[in-house]
Amino acid sequence: MPPELPAGGEASRVRVLVTGAAGYLGGAVVSALAGAGHEPLALVRRVGTAPPAAVQERLGDLLDAGSLDRAVAGVDAVCHLAGLECDVVLNGVTGAAGLRATLAALDAGRTLALANKESLIIGGPLVTSRAKPGQIVPVDSEHSTLAQCLRAGATSEVKRLILTASGGPFRGWPRERLESVTPEQALAHPTWKMGPLVTTNSATLVNKGLEVIEAHLLFGFGLDKVDVVVHPQSIVHSMVEFYDGATVVMASPPDMRIPIALGMAWPDRVPEAAPACDWTTAATWTFEPLDDGAFPAVALAREAARLGGTAPAVYNGANEACVADFLAGSISFTRIVDTVARVVSEHDTSRTGATTIEDVLAVDAWARARARELTRIG
Numbered sequence: 001m002p003p004e005l006p007a008g009g010e011a012s013r014v015r016v017l018v019t020g021a022a023g024y025l026g027g028a029v030v031s032a033l034a035g036a037g038h039e040p041l042a043l044v045r046r047v048g049t050a051p052p053a054a055v056q057e058r059l060g061d062l063l064d065a066g067s068l069d070r071a072v073a074g075v076d077a078v079c080h081l082a083g084l085e086c087d088v089v090l091n092g093v094t095g096a097a098g099l100r101a102t103l104a105a106l107d108a109g110r111t112l113a114l115a116n117k118e119s120l121i122i123g124g125p126l127v128t129s130r131a132k133p134g135q136i137v138p139v140d141s142e143h144s145t146l147a148q149c150l151r152a153g154a155t156s157e158v159k160r161l162i163l164t165a166s167g168g169p170f171r172g173w174p175r176e177r178l179e180s181v182t183p184e185q186a187l188a189h190p191t192w193k194m195g196p197l198v199t200t201n202s203a204t205l206v207n208k209g210l211e212v213i214e215a216h217l218l219f220g221f222g223l224d225k226v227d228v229v230v231h232p233q234s235i236v237h238s239m240v241e242f243y244d245g246a247t248v249v250m251a252s253p254p255d256m257r258i259p260i261a262l263g264m265a266w267p268d269r270v271p272e273a274a275p276a277c278d279w280t281t282a283a284t285w286t287f288e289p290l291d292d293g294a295f296p297a298v299a300l301a302r303e304a305a306r307l308g309g310t311a312p313a314v315y316n317g318a319n320e321a322c323v324a325d326f327l328a329g330s331i332s333f334t335r336i337v338d339t340v341a342r343v344v345s346e347h348d349t350s351r352t353g354a355t356t357i358e359d360v361l362a363v364d365a366w367a368r369a370r371a372r373e374l375t376r377i378g
């Protein structure tokens with residue numbers, strides 16, 4: 001059964017464990033926690049025992065003021081920390097590396113505010129089968145939006161979920177022009193400030209492909225009921241269409257503070273979490289279909305999700321390896337998704353499901369190695 005969102009609750013002081021705290025998302029979480037009066041219990045980082053100067057700066061005065069109990073190192077630390085008395089584990093690690101933290105939080109019975117979509121996608125049933133109804137609250141802005149819009153009607157009344165995509169920095173570009181894209185160009189996202197992996201994924205549209213699978217797993221709708229539309233302004237953060245023809249949208253300026261605040265306080269809203277739209281100024285919102293020819297990543301993600309089993313983990317693992325190579329300057333932009341497609345097609349689809357974390361990590365490692373092998377062959 002896919003996890004359901006909690007039905008009720010009260011806004012109160014929440015003790016939160018933040019993984020990936022030094023990242024863009026993690027930093028925004030810590031600021032949002034301070035603003036809402038919640039308590040960041042611990043920050044979990046990958047390296048070092050103390051946050052470096054750049055991180056101190058990003059996390060503001062909180063660390064200086066000693067308002068954080070501790071900053072600890074090592075993604076495995078979360079496995080122990082999740083067992084501490086906390087209310088919410090916010091998983092803000094990037095990539096497949098977030099899987100252990102997701103599983104540890106679920107096993108410890110914590111509410112999992114999930115920014116790290118990759119762990120859900122690669123784990124699939126391994127993650128969803130461990131989650132109690134309401135235990136996973138999405139922090140991805142699109143999925144937080146879908147959760148909000150789904151409050152407007154019964155599940156049986158939903159016709160489809162519509163994920164919005166900014167289209168990234170190369171919206172409207174033909175495939176030939178994408179060949180020569182540089183890492184610097186790919187990292188210049190028009191509307192969101194994010195880490196290098198998710199920013200590159202937004203440029204290739206792999207991020208939207210991952211989000212289609214994420215919506216399918218989180219809300220339990222078939223893949224054919226999850227659509228994507230390009231909305232360059234990133235004001236409408238997704239929509240739900242109901243059977244009577246009504247479409248419910250959530251709109252706000254692009255700012256992660258609203259989904260983060262909801263991740264901490266769901267189902268309650270946090271007063272003034274972020275500025276609302278300014279309705280006194282003329283504005284235009286546009287919507288356009290996705291160009292699947294130039295950006296095949298979404299269709300490929302659907303194919304991986306349809307194959308099921310460990311295919312989504314292969315899609316993600318191959319992509320993470322290719323993005324690292326692209327950012328290092330060793331492969332072209334278009335080679336990322338081309339290679340992912342090849343690795344997904346080579347994956348042994350007779351493997352119907354991964355039952356342990358070791359299974360998933362083994363497939364992830366195979367996908368990375370195979371992607372690197374293919375890109376080295378030329």
Ligand SMILES: NC(=O)c1ccc[n+]([C@@H]2O[C@H](COP(=O)([O-])OP(=O)(O)OC[C@H]3O[C@@H](n4cnc5c(N)ncnc54)[C@H](OP(=O)(O)O)[C@@H]3O)[C@@H](O)[C@H]2O)c1
Pocket residue numbers: 019020021022023024025026045046047074075092093094095097115116117118139140141192193194195196197198256
């Ligand atoms: N940024 C956004 O606005 C946004 C919005 C929606 C969803 N998300 C999702 O949130 C996640 C984080 O995104 P981000 O933009 O914050 O990325 P980011 O700035 O690159 O931060 C990534 C964080 O993950 C940690 N990390 C990376 N590899 C790790 C590993 N192997 N083990 C342990 N920790 C590791 C890093 O720790 P160190 O500091 O120790 O290296 C860093 O704190 C992604 O899944 C992304 O898709 C982000």
